[in-house]
Amino acid sequence: MISQRNDARHWWRDAVIYQVYVRSFLDSTGDGIGDLAGVRAGLPYLKKLGVDGIWLSPFYPSPQHDHGYDVADYRDVDPVFGDLGEFDLLVAAARRLGIRVLLDIVPNHCSSEHPSFREALAAPPGSAARARFHFADGRGPDGSEPPNNWHAMFGGPAWSRVTEADGSPGQWYLHMFTPEQPDWNWRNPEVPAYFDQVLRFWLDRGVDGFRIDVAAGLFKHPGLPDSPDPEADARTRDSVNPLAWNQPEVHDVWRHWRAVCEEYTARDGRERLLVGEVSVPTAREHARYVRPDELHQAFFFDLLSAPWDVDAFRKVISEAIQDIAGTGSTVTWVLNNHDQVRTVTRYGEPAPEGSGLGAARARAAALLMLALPGAAYIYQGEELGLPEVVDLPDDVLTDPIFRRTGSRARIRDGCRVPLPWSGQASPFGFTQEAAGVKPWLPQPEWFAEHATDRALADTRSFWHLYRDGLQLRSSLPQLGDGTLRWLDTPPGILAFSRGDGLVCAVNFGTAPTPAPVAGEPLLTSGPCPPGVLAGSTAAWWITDGTHD
Numbered sequence: 001m002i003s004q005r006n007d008a009r010h011w012w013r014d015a016v017i018y019q020v021y022v023r024s025f026l027d028s029t030g031d032g033i034g035d036l037a038g039v040r041a042g043l044p045y046l047k048k049l050g051v052d053g054i055w056l057s058p059f060y061p062s063p064q065h066d067h068g069y070d071v072a073d074y075r076d077v078d079p080v081f082g083d084l085g086e087f088d089l090l091v092a093a094a095r096r097l098g099i100r101v102l103l104d105i106v107p108n109h110c111s112s113e114h115p116s117f118r119e120a121l122a123a124p125p126g127s128a129a130r131a132r133f134h135f136a137d138g139r140g141p142d143g144s145e146p147p148n149n150w151h152a153m154f155g156g157p158a159w160s161r162v163t164e165a166d167g168s169p170g171q172w173y174l175h176m177f178t179p180e181q182p183d184w185n186w187r188n189p190e191v192p193a194y195f196d197q198v199l200r201f202w203l204d205r206g207v208d209g210f211r212i213d214v215a216a217g218l219f220k221h222p223g224l225p226d227s228p229d230p231e232a233d234a235r236t237r238d239s240v241n242p243l244a245w246n247q248p249e250v251h252d253v254w255r256h257w258r259a260v261c262e263e264y265t266a267r268d269g270r271e272r273l274l275v276g277e278v279s280v281p282t283a284r285e286h287a288r289y290v291r292p293d294e295l296h297q298a299f300f301f302d303l304l305s306a307p308w309d310v311d312a313f314r315k316v317i318s319e320a321i322q323d324i325a326g327t328g329s330t331v332t333w334v335l336n337n338h339d340q341v342r343t344v345t346r347y348g349e350p351a352p353e354g355s356g357l358g359a360a361r362a363r364a365a366a367l368l369m370l371a372l373p374g375a376a377y378i379y380q381g382e383e384l385g386l387p388e389v390v391d392l393p394d395d396v397l398t399d400p401i402f403r404r405t406g407s408r409a410r411i412r413d414g415c416r417v418p419l420p421w422s423g424q425a426s427p428f429g430f431t432q433e434a435a436g437v438k439p440w441l442p443q444p445e446w447f448a449e450h451a452t453d454r455a456l457a458d459t460r461s462f463w464h465l466y467r468d469g470l471q472l473r474s475s476l477p478q479l480g481d482g483t484l485r486w487l488d489t490p491p492g493i494l495a496f497s498r499g500d501g502l503v504c505a506v507n508f509g510t511a512p513t514p515a516p517v518a519g520e521p522l523l524t525s526g527p528c529p530p531g532v533l534a535g536s537t538a539a540w541w542i543t544d545g546t547h548d
């Protein structure tokens with residue numbers, strides 16, 4: 001097996017990137033909202049944790065209908081988060097610490113406040129300004145029915161009707177998310193040309209790459225025909241409408257963006273990274289996005305969606321490695337992000353509250369993820385073992401999914417509550433608490449148990465587990481890029497070897513089992529008596545090689 005992890009040109013193949021949800025990371029101005037200066041202040045903490053880079057959630061000027069995924073200006077910083085000067089300081093500080101910086105780019109849709117969309121609204125049907133989006137006449141005798149039957153991902157129809165300049169009811173425009181997020185028309189050459197300028201603007205400012213929002217989106221089926229199952233996206237909250245997502249033309253865009261990145265690499269030797277948010281039905285489809293001339297990475301969400309079950313984990317890991325690594329790329333693992341219920345809570349259900357089962361499983365899953373071949377992403381607070389905040393009152397919820405579906409069931413505010421840094425009471429050092437200013441989402445009292453100052457002081461904390469795992473990962477040649485070999489194990493146990501004698505085993509059951517490997521483990525996710533792998537626990541060993 002050839003490991004490329006020491007080749008600086010391919011740093012991304014096994015990088016561990018930390019997702020910074022800027023508005024909830026650290027507030028430097030005392031307005032209750034995290035900002036870029038707060039991220040800069042937190043860099044030493046991230047360096048200590050040992051990550052290779054950060055991905056910054058969108059900080060561009062935006063009316064914040066979907067927390068920045070509704071971009072009004074792709075080439076500036078929203079004053080709430082800072083300004084371009086502060087952005088430059090952040091990039092420079094990160095560079096000094098050897099932390100790469102990825103931005104979140106949102107090419108499928110913009111904000112209804114974006115100047116191009118405002119221009120389109122003011123322009124007549126059939127105009128060049130409208131052709132940058134998907135405007136169409138309605139159906140029915142008076143055009144009062146949407147142009148097709150698609151539903152938006154966050155509920156409701158995917159079309160909204162505009163009022164024309166003369167005050168008459170007019171055309172409709174397409175928005176696969178909220179009405180405040182009109183979809184760009186990527187079949188219009190002006191749109192890719194505009195995004196070229198956006199990419200270059202940030203690359204010229206020194207960024208190391210981009211996380212691409214909705215990377216299987218952009219193109220819609222020509223003619224925008226009716227869908228046989230129009231509510232499928234909203235029902236599954238996944239991009240499953242085959243007419244709206246994953247159209248073949250999107251691959252040409254990623255080939256072009258990759259070429260732009262290579263152009264910058266050719267100038268200074270620094271390899272840029274494109275990581276796509278790719279939701280497609282199968283690992284094989286997914287693999288098409290990371291072919292050698294397309295995206296470097298694409299989040300592999302099947303691990304995140306897998307239930308805590310040994311067979312489910314083994315199946316998704318095997319498929320990913322077979323199909324994605326088969327392209328020559330590596331798999332990009334992720335267990336948490338700003339759209340999903342946090343692992344501690346997800347894996348805890350339906351266990352009785354307070355059983356600690358969710359936390360034990362989340363710790364085991366972390367060691368498993370860090371032992372898998374490929375790259376990994378950590379979502380802020382994951383390293384603190386933060387559970388989901390499930391009981392936020394309705395009047396503080398900001399997720400458009402709640403507003404548009406009236407459902408609390410799958411809202412995303414609970415994983416976005418501002419981080420606890422120190423102290424016993426909210427705001428836990430997150431904000432300087434100027435008179436009366438509170439964090440933008442309320443932090444529960446029990447966040448005190450997870451504050452970073454406590455986590456750093458307690459060697460049994462999640463934080464130390466992640467830090468130790470990351471340190472071993474960067475010092476052991478067996479970890480990171482490469483392959484794995486499954487080991488024969490009793491039911492309920494998952495075990496594999498990496499390279500020269502590193503073994504990772506996970507006990508998915510709750511009862512202890514004999515350790516599959518003799519000798520003292522290098523690292524365990526929870527206490528294990530000698531020779532035993534405790535229930536809901538993972539461990540790493542270096543063996544004499546007989547397990548290879």
Ligand code: NOJ
Nearest residue numbers: 066069177213214277339
């Ligand atoms: C995926 C992002 O992760 C999510 O937060 C956002 O709401 C949608 N894309 C729409 O941009």
